[in-house]
Structures are given as C-alpha cells and as structure tokens.
Amino acid sequence: MNDQLEPSEPSSDGLGVHGDFAVWAPRAHTVRVRTGGTDHPMERGAGGWWHARVSGAGPGSDYAYLLDDEPDPLPDPRSRHQPHGVHGPSRVVDHGAHDWADGAWAGRPLPGGIVYELHVGTFTAEGTLTAAIGHLPDLAGLGVTHVQLMPLNAFDGTHGWGYDGVLWSAVHEPYGGPDALKAFVDAAHAHGLAVLLDVVLNHLGPSGAYLPRFGPYFRGENEWGPSLNLDGPDSDHVRRYALDCALGWLDHYHLDGLRLDAVHALRENRATPLLPELSAEVEALATHLNRPLTLIAESDRNDPATVLPREAGGLGMDAQWSDDLHHALHTALTGEDHGYYADFADPDALPTTLARVFWHAGTYSSFRGRTHGAPVDTTRVPGHRFLAYLSTHDQIGNRARGDRMGEHVPPGLLVVGAALVLCSPYTPMIFMGEEWAARTPWPFFASFTDPDLGEGVRQGRRREFAALGWRAEDVPDPLDPATRDSAVLDRTERDSGEHALVLETYRSLIALRRAEPDLSDPRLDRFRVRTAHGGRTLVLERGQLRVLCNLGEGPAEIELDAAPVELLAANGHPRISGTTVGVPGEFFAVVRV
Structure with a gap:
C-alpha cells in the first residue's frame, strides 16, 4: 500500500x-x-x-x-x-x-447501485455499529x-x-472501535x-x-x-x-x-x-x-x-x-425558494437539471453572486457518475430544526420525488429513514467536553440561523443530549398508514429499476425530459418506458407517442385512453409504450 x-x-x-x-x-x-x-x-x-x-x-x-x-x-x-x-x-x-x-466477497461496482446514507449514532437508540448490524437485512x-x-x-x-x-x-470508540467496524x-x-x-x-x-x-x-x-x-x-x-x-x-x-x-x-x-x-x-x-x-x-x-x-x-x-439535482427537486416539491434555493425556483430548473446534471453550468448563481460551474458532456459522461437524492445529512441537518421533507410534503408528492430519483439515469441515494417518510428530525448535535467550546457552538448556530430568518428559540440546543435523542430513527412508524405506503413504494421502485434495463441505463444522451402544465407535469423518457409524474394538486392529461401499459403506480392508477393518459394530482406511474 x-x-x-x-x-x-x-x-x-x-x-x-x-x-x-x-x-x-x-x-x-x-x-x-x-x-x-x-x-x-x-x-x-x-x-x-x-x-x-x-x-x-x-x-x-x-x-x-x-x-x-x-x-x-x-x-x-x-x-x-x-x-x-x-x-x-x-x-x-x-x-x-x-x-x-x-x-x-467480490465487491460491488457503483454503476447500477443504490446508496443508503447512514449515521451510526442515530441509526439505532444504542448508537453503535453492533446495534446497526441487526438492521442490515432490512x-x-x-x-x-x-x-x-x-x-x-x-x-x-x-x-x-x-x-x-x-x-x-x-x-x-462510542461506536464500538475498530473491532466493531470489522464485524x-x-x-x-x-x-x-x-x-x-x-x-x-x-x-x-x-x-x-x-x-x-x-x-x-x-x-x-x-x-x-x-x-x-x-x-x-x-x-x-x-x-x-x-x-x-x-x-x-x-x-x-x-x-x-x-x-x-x-x-x-x-x-x-x-x-x-x-x-x-x-x-x-x-x-x-x-x-x-x-x-x-x-x-x-x-x-x-x-x-x-x-x-x-x-x-x-x-x-x-x-x-x-450533485446538489443541484437535490435543490431542483426540493424546490419543486416544497415550493421553498429562499437562500440557495432561489435560483431553482425557475420552472425550467427541474427538467433541465434532470437532463444535464447541473443547473449552474457556467451560468449566474445569485447565491454566490457570480457565474458558477461548467456543463457536463452528456454524450461522453454516464449518469452513474452523479448521485441523485431527495435528502442528505447536510440538507436536513443544516435546517434550523433538522426537519425532514415529509413534514412539509404529503406522501403522494414524496413518492413522486422518489420516482424522479429512482427512475433517473443517476446513482440514487437515500438518507436513512427517508424510505418510510420518517418524521424524526435530524438536527445538528455535538457533545464537546469543553463547556466554553460547547457554548461557542451553541451561540454560533443561533447566529447562523438568525441570519437566515429563523428565530433563536426554533434552533435546538446542539449540546443538549435530547437533541441527539430526537434524531434516533423510530422504526415503529414503518408498519402503519402513510409510512407503510411510502416504504412499499420505495421497495417497488427499486425492484423495478433492477428488473428494467431501461431504468438503470446511465446514458444521458438517451435520456429525455418533457414537461407540461407549467412544469408541474414531467415525463421521463427511458427507452421504451415512460415515467409520468404529476407534481400538481389537480389531475392532468399527458399525451404519449404510443398507447401505454402500466407497470407501476402508487396510490391509484392512471386512466389510459389510447395515447392519452389521465393522472391524478401528486401521482406517478411507470408505463411501457
């Protein structure tokens, strides 16, 4: 070595x-x-x-x-x-x-994979690698x-x-030390x-x-x-x-x-x-x-x-x-347009970023006050080289309360977002608990032993969020052990109601991606995104498959190039009449044409 x-x-x-x-x-x-x-x-x-x-x-x-x-x-x-x-x-x-x-063990290449981001300290109440082993079958x-x-x-x-x-x-050491990681x-x-x-x-x-x-x-x-x-x-x-x-x-x-x-x-x-x-x-x-x-x-x-x-x-x-993919998805699903999300409020942001990876590709970034980025050559660079995600530790934890998207977006719209990620040509990544729309927050927390350092971190976080418009009382104390405890996943959520529906949809989407080569195809020059209804309806063209996504609250009609056959839909079914497909609001379907 x-x-x-x-x-x-x-x-x-x-x-x-x-x-x-x-x-x-x-x-x-x-x-x-x-x-x-x-x-x-x-x-x-x-x-x-x-x-x-x-x-x-x-x-x-x-x-x-x-x-x-x-x-x-x-x-x-x-x-x-x-x-x-x-x-x-x-x-x-x-x-x-x-x-x-x-x-x-022969290893696993990243192309064709599904990544799951996991924080050992909050994945279980024990917060150890040993305890996490018990959930690997899930x-x-x-x-x-x-x-x-x-x-x-x-x-x-x-x-x-x-x-x-x-x-x-x-x-x-609190995670278990070297032997626990090897196990x-x-x-x-x-x-x-x-x-x-x-x-x-x-x-x-x-x-x-x-x-x-x-x-x-x-x-x-x-x-x-x-x-x-x-x-x-x-x-x-x-x-x-x-x-x-x-x-x-x-x-x-x-x-x-x-x-x-x-x-x-x-x-x-x-x-x-x-x-x-x-x-x-x-x-x-x-x-x-x-x-x-x-x-x-x-x-x-x-x-x-x-x-x-x-x-x-x-x-x-x-x-x-690829944070641009996240920002475009987050803005389209939640409607938030403050801070660095402001540039992604453009109706073209989501379809453009889905198609070319970066929204800022040598273009002006108002958040940075300058031009930013460079374009991806979609004829030569495969999509599996970019990770796509609805949430990450950063994008949740750097919010004042550590609130997840599920607190602001109904389950139907959440699984539309999941379909956009899991049916894209990129490598999907899931943040722990996202797969069942966990409601547990994931705020910033620490446990420094130096009280002066702890107080400095506490005040620094409050100042940072105050500058972004959050009140000090909305920011959990990062040094309070209860803040960490609040972030521990609650697995009892998974088996009931809307959480169970979201979990089953994630499983089905991942299984379909694995079963259908068109969905995992990373060639960006064969990937097309069409929009209608002011950008609230999107069609991902994936070989012979079409992923129909309605981000709007009301029903919409989508015109396809051939009469489709439904492969997967969540919480209902599309209404197919020849080449016209009627879809409910906050709904997705995957069809073959």
Whole structure:
C-alpha cells in the first residue's frame, strides 16, 4: 500500500505491533514514547521521523508521545484506536489478527447501485455499529447495494455528526472501535451490501486537534478552519499521511469505497493534485484485492472534471454528489425558494437539471453572486457518475430544526420525488429513514467536553440561523443530549398508514429499476425530459418506458407517442385512453409504450 514512501518514512502497517514506534515530528528537539507507565527516548532519523523499539509492547498496549519539554502526552497522529477518547493515549492494534469471514466477497461496482446514507449514532437508540448490524437485512430487503457510513473517525465527546474528527485512522470508540467496524463490514458483505465510508481530509475538529503540535500539517485556512498543507514545505509527508489514512480504511477494514467530504476545500498548487494521486493508489489497491473500490467526491464546484478519468485530465473520481439535482427537486416539491434555493425556483430548473446534471453550468448563481460551474458532456459522461437524492445529512441537518421533507410534503408528492430519483439515469441515494417518510428530525448535535467550546457552538448556530430568518428559540440546543435523542430513527412508524405506503413504494421502485434495463441505463444522451402544465407535469423518457409524474394538486392529461401499459403506480392508477393518459394530482406511474 505504501510503494511511494520515502526511505525515511516507515510503513504504517506494523505500527507498534512488534514494539516499534515511529512518529513524524520534524521540529521537535526531543521525543519520548510513554507506554507501560515508562517514558522511552526516541532517536531522530531522516526526514523528521523519530523511532524507538520498546520491549514488551505490542497489540493492546497504550502509548502516547511527549514532545520536547511539554508535560502532557499526546495521542499518535496515526492512531488506530483511542479507547480513552481523543485526549487520551492511543492503543496498538494488529489489523492482521482479525479473522475475516468475507473471503468470498467480490465487491460491488457503483454503476447500477443504490446508496443508503447512514449515521451510526442515530441509526439505532444504542448508537453503535453492533446495534446497526441487526438492521442490515432490512436494507438488503429494500434493495440497497451500498451502505455509506457517515464519518467514524475519532472525535471529542460521545455523539456528533463525525465531521469534527481529529484522528483520521481511529474508529470512534462510542461506536464500538475498530473491532466493531470489522464485524459490521463482515456482516454487510454477508448480506451482499458494499460499505462506503465518509472521510474528512479537509479540516480538523476544534477539540483534540493535536496534529499541528507534531508538524506543519496545516497551511492557510478554509471555511471550517486550518487547511491541509498539501503544497507547502514538508507537504510531501502531509500528503502521504492523508493518503495512508484514506487507504488504510479500505485495506484494514475491507471497505468498498470512500465518500470524500468537501474536496473543494482541499487547496493546493501542484502539478498533480491529491485526488488523482489518491485515485491512482486506490486503483492499484483494487487491482491487488481483485475487487472494485469506489471514490465518491462531494464538490461544490459543479466541475465535470471531478469525475473524468485521470488520463483525460480529470481528477479520477468514480462519482460525485450533485446538489443541484437535490435543490431542483426540493424546490419543486416544497415550493421553498429562499437562500440557495432561489435560483431553482425557475420552472425550467427541474427538467433541465434532470437532463444535464447541473443547473449552474457556467451560468449566474445569485447565491454566490457570480457565474458558477461548467456543463457536463452528456454524450461522453454516464449518469452513474452523479448521485441523485431527495435528502442528505447536510440538507436536513443544516435546517434550523433538522426537519425532514415529509413534514412539509404529503406522501403522494414524496413518492413522486422518489420516482424522479429512482427512475433517473443517476446513482440514487437515500438518507436513512427517508424510505418510510420518517418524521424524526435530524438536527445538528455535538457533545464537546469543553463547556466554553460547547457554548461557542451553541451561540454560533443561533447566529447562523438568525441570519437566515429563523428565530433563536426554533434552533435546538446542539449540546443538549435530547437533541441527539430526537434524531434516533423510530422504526415503529414503518408498519402503519402513510409510512407503510411510502416504504412499499420505495421497495417497488427499486425492484423495478433492477428488473428494467431501461431504468438503470446511465446514458444521458438517451435520456429525455418533457414537461407540461407549467412544469408541474414531467415525463421521463427511458427507452421504451415512460415515467409520468404529476407534481400538481389537480389531475392532468399527458399525451404519449404510443398507447401505454402500466407497470407501476402508487396510490391509484392512471386512466389510459389510447395515447392519452389521465393522472391524478401528486401521482406517478411507470408505463411501457
């Protein structure tokens, strides 16, 4: 995995397992490793690396580093296990000791897949990977192929979103630590589910961020704080650190891919950016493992180069999230047109974005106050390279109350939105609970142990939402444990009333997508969207299939090119008279012509 390491940089594969410790601290004058209650001096080697061999240390040993005359020991920047939290010592883990049960697992490619975004801390009341295993059969039964876990890297406190991680290779201990993640992946693979992990390489959280004490890991700022040093002095080591953190998740935990958070915040000025370098190394690892590995980027650039091959000058990502698709769907379904939704209130926004991925494709963005994005070449770039979704952790959690779309949109219209996503040429993604129109909110929450930091977060959230027009009393206290508890999924909803109808519709749509090649066809140049009735009626043309969607409250008539045969409809049936189809309000049907 570390073919590109400098001779002075030790492999991370055997970190501490045989009593050999190494840490990069190029500006330190002395370094000691504390383990077993004793401080052991380390020797300085080439490239700013310090080394020590400690007799008797090995798997299960706790250790920490002391730099120069500082009295407080610090966790290892490459820590694999933080059983005592992000401020405590690290623990040696032997990844080779796990008895894997997934030897027959051949992986799952992303094309043709259905992604399910899952937050371990609120997926169950227990908030652990072990508890989540019990619900994997439900996801497999739904038709999901890829489970995307929100960040698992160690962060301060018990509950949080995970984007405040400070140790990028350690599994958050309250979720169960490294053994629990391996058990989860083994179980997922047994159910035919690939596992993706959301990885944050663009910033550190505000508590327990000790990396800068060891070396120049950061340089400059981005919108969340210090930005990773990808092109300054000593950046070769920092890039290697970031690459090893990402590759380690895939190698040590048998994961099937990564979702890379906010890659637009990775700021650098090099001939070869970090992402193509990561893409090349992941490709090499996939070749060695003989199974597909997937990289999905979150990018705010609307730049098709993100998903173009490295050989074509692209960044080499397999796919990226498309927030424009979400915004167009959200605005059409809810009628909200404030903030960044304002540009998507145009009646052409939804059909245009469905057809070409980006609404802002070199066009003016009023939210940004400038032109934004570039067009996708729909003759060359397949739709499976873009994820389409009605909701995500961001789009729910960054609302003041964390309210879901189901609070504002009737079930009939919700499943119309689901049909637009699941019958599109893009890779569909579902946020946990969406499949049954869960009413549990998903607000922002954290549990920092520093009371001053907690108060700063609390006031900052209130100011942020006040600027968007929300009252302070409408913003849940992110540090109150009840805020996290309110976000835990309530599975008793699934079996009754409108929730059961929505769930069955999701199952049916996913099954139909799998059964009908026309629905999963990713070729964008064969995909057409027709509209009528002021844009409230849409027809998706998918080979011999037509997806008829009426977003309006009243009935509408749709004229087709041939007499259709109904394949699927929710909550009723269309009225077919020759080539004319009458559809009720807030209704969809899939027909063959």
